[in-house]
Amino acid sequence: MFDITCGDAGVVALKGRLDAAECPRAQQFLDTVHDPAMLDFSGLEYISSAGLGLLLALHKRLLAKGGGLRLINVNKYICDVFRFSGFDRVFKVEPAAA
Amino acid sequence: MIQRAPVAGRTSMPPARQEFPRSFAALEAIHAFVVAHLPVRDARGAVGYAVFMAIEELFTNMVKYNPVGTGLIRIELALEGGMVACHVIDPDSERFDPTAAAEVDIDRPVAERQPGGLGLQLVKRMVDSLSYDYTGRRSTISFVRRLSDPVPKMR
Numbered sequence: 001m002f003d004i005t006c007g008d009a010g011v012v013a014l015k016g017r018l019d020a021a022e023c024p025r026a027q028q029f030l031d032t033v034h035d036p037a038m039l040d041f042s043g044l045e046y047i048s049s050a051g052l053g054l055l056l057a058l059h060k061r062l063l064a065k066g067g068g069l070r071l072i073n074v075n076k077y078i079c080d081v082f083r084f085s086g087f088d089r090v091f092k093v094e095p096a097a098a
Numbered sequence: 099m100i101q102r103a104p105v106a107g108r109t110s111m112p113p114a115r116q117e118f119p120r121s122f123a124a125l126e127a128i129h130a131f132v133v134a135h136l137p138v139r140d141a142r143g144a145v146g147y148a149v150f151m152a153i154e155e156l157f158t159n160m161v162k163y164n165p166v167g168t169g170l171i172r173i174e175l176a177l178e179g180g181m182v183a184c185h186v187i188d189p190d191s192e193r194f195d196p197t198a199a200a201e202v203d204i205d206r207p208v209a210e211r212q213p214g215g216l217g218l219q220l221v222k223r224m225v226d227s228l229s230y231d232y233t234g235r236r237s238t239i240s241f242v243r244r245l246s247d248p249v250p251k252m253r
Contacts, residue, residue: 017129019122019125019129019154020122020125020154020158021122021123021125021126046147046150046151048151048154048155048158048217048220049155049214049216049217049220050158050217052213052216053213053214053216054213056208056211056212056213057213059208060208060209063208077143077144077147080144081151081220084204084219084220084223084224085204085216085219085220086204086205090208090211
């Protein structure tokens with residue numbers, strides 16, 4: 001199960017499991033993001049390479065407008081995925097408190 | 099189709115196998131299959147993440163690059179000697195050896211990076227061994243992941 005919503009402060013919250021089957025829905029939502037974006041991963045349990053592709057595409061689109069992605073409350077397993085893919089050097093990634 | 103209750107604390111079990119349709123929509127059922135056959139503590143931790151991610155990347159590659167293959171894709175899982183052993187089997191495919199896939203340069207500047215191509219690289223980083231067999235038109239991709247060590251050794 002996966003969910004993506006936008007909170008009052010403009011923070012985009014992702015919850016559940018972002019696998020390849022859920023990417024079209026996430027893509028549809030993220031296509032509406034136009035400002036420098038903060039994504040809250042506190043409820044996100046899992047992301048695969050398909051989800052990483054969405055984040056990279058969004059980040060590059062925002063960079064072209066002078067913005068970029070900031071990911072907060074990222075669990076340790078997803079932090080490992082970012083490290084293994086080099087994405088920890090692409091986005092601003094803030095791990096969740098232990 | 100085999101369904102089992104979640105395994106609590108076991109380090110060995112006979113192979114479990116299940117077949118899935120050639121569709122991304124099968125991922126939810128595949129996740130349930132994995133969770134049902136790993137020890138509970140591992141299913142929720144680094145091992146469960148690595149095992150499911152490896153299966154997702156291998157399965158979705160089969161779906162994306164061989165949509166016209168006939169037959170269901172079979173996944174087999176076993177616990178033995180503190181290891182998870184998994185086989186992902188496409189019964190009707192061309193040869194594609196994931197162990198020989200080119201590495202993605204993860205140090206490239208962001209402007210030069212493109213979405214996609216990372217799946218197999220992540221698999222290699224998250225499992226302890228990966229192998230491939232092609233017999234007839236059957237592709238079998240196998241991997242092993244240790245239960246006890248959160249850090250895989252394959253690079």
